[in-house]
Amino acid sequence: MSDSIIPVFDGHNDTLLRHVMNEGTPKQVSFFEENTTGHIDLPRARKGGFGGGLFAMFTPSKYDDQSGIPFDPNDPANFAPIDQPGALNFTNQMFAMACKFERESRGEVIIARTVAEVRAAMASGKLAMVMHIEGAEAIDANFYALEVLYAAGLRSIGPVWSRENIFADGVPMAFPSSPDTGSGLTDTGRELIRNCNEMGVMIDLSHITEKGFWDVAGLSTKPLVASHSNAHALCPSARNLTDKQLDAIRESQGLVGINYHVAFSREDGRHDVDTELDVLVQHAAYLLEKLGEEGVALGSDFDGCLIPAELKDVAGLPRLIEAFRARGFGENLIRKIASENWLNVLEHTGL
Numbered sequence: 605m606s607d608s609i610i611p612v613f614d615g616h617n618d619t620l621l622r623h624v625m626n627e628g629t630p631k632q633v634s635f636f637e638e639n640t641t642g643h644i645d646l647p648r649a650r651k652g653g654f655g656g657g658l659f660a661m662f663t664p665s666k667y668d669d670q671s672g673i674p675f676d677p678n679d680p681a682n683f684a685p686i687d688q689p690g691a692l693n694f695t696n697q698m699f700a701m702a703c704k705f706e707r708e709s710r711g712e713v714i715i716a717r718t719v720a721e722v723r724a725a726m727a728s729g730k731l732a733m734v735m736h737i738e739g740a741e742a743i744d745a746n747f748y749a750l751e752v753l754y755a756a757g758l759r760s761i762g763p764v765w766s767r768e769n770i771f772a773d774g775v776p777m778a779f780p781s782s783p784d785t786g787s788g789l790t791d792t793g794r795e796l797i798r799n800c801n802e803m804g805v806m807i808d809l810s811h812i813t814e815k816g817f818w819d820v821a822g823l824s825t826k827p828l829v830a831s832h833s834n835a836h837a838l839c840p841s842a843r844n845l846t847d848k849q850l851d852a853i854r855e856s857q858g859l860v861g862i863n864y865h866v867a868f869s870r871e872d873g874r875h876d877v878d879t880e881l882d883v884l885v886q887h888a889a890y891l892l893e894k895l896g897e898e899g900v901a902l903g904s905d906f907d908g909c910l911i912p913a914e915l916k917d918v919a920g921l922p923r924l925i926e927a928f929r930a931r932g933f934g935e936n937l938i939r940k941i942a943s944e945n946w947l948n949v950l951e952h953t954g955l
């Protein structure tokens with residue numbers, strides 16, 4: 605293994621959700637101590653070179669029920685629509701958790717609002733959190749919550765998770781399945797996209813239906829981004845992107861963050877952690893062919909998915925980097941995939 609650790613900026617994790625759901629239970633742990641459970645804490649992030657990422661605030665359909673996490677993808681109750689006030693309240697809990705990490709870290713963890721802040725934090729060994737909402741149920745149709753959350757530091761929104769809301773419809777966790785599973789943007793959804801463009805909030809297309817994807821592609825003035833999705837040609841999950849979608853992402857100078865979830869990576873879609881890292885490398889190689897060197901990045905889904913046992917957690921990132929090297933990816937390309945592509949696209953988005 606190489607001596608120098610490659611800095612990583614990652615497109616998606618559910619660490620805030622894990623901490624909120626485990627608070628006050630025997631599963632509660634400190635973010636500042638090295639744990640054996642979960643995927644991300646500060647000591648392990650440092651070991652892995654994880655210097656920053658989009659930190660998702662996701663409100664599960666059963667957010668008031670701790671038995672629901674990690675949830676059963678075959679139970680329809682886990683995909684039921686949720687109400688705005690409940691989602692906003694739960695989002696506040698996750699945002700508060702991020703604020704608490706920042707405050708308790710005494711300068712070691714920051715909520716970054718611009719790419720300049722991310723770069724400065726990463727250069728000085730601090731962890732940069734960019735706040736993201738996965739499934740915009742917390743945002744009301746008048747966009748009051750959007751304005752307030754933006755002021756608090758929100759910089760990225762996935763209009764939908766894998767369920768319907770007032771903005772659009774999401775894809776189910778279906779396999780094998782086309783992502784063309786439902787309707788596209790509503791009028792309120794179109795307004796959300798326009799507002800995000802204007803404010804410089806990134807729009808994340810992971811989880812949206814194919815119709816919704818094309819609606820955003822036709823409307824958004826910013827690069828198209830799927831923060832944590834893979835290539836449908838290699839793993840035909842509804843959560844992955846077709847070649848046509850990849851072409852549109854390339855044309856917009858957007859990117860795709862590679863998702864480490866085994867069921868979105870393996871060609872058989874199985875929930876089997878005994879999956880070689882090379883499967884992720886194959887997605888990277890395929891995406892590079894489709895998107896070019898500027899269009900591929902990382903979108904781990906740490907703390908929200910089942911990752912290959914060989915990777916184990918965020919401290920295992922150097923093993924993924926090593927697998928990229930073994931495939932013949934050069935150091936320049938690896939640095940682009942690991943962080944630079946994300947930072948450039950966020951910059952072009954207005955951060």
Ligand code: ZN
Nearest residue numbers: 738810811832
């Ligand atoms: Zn997700």
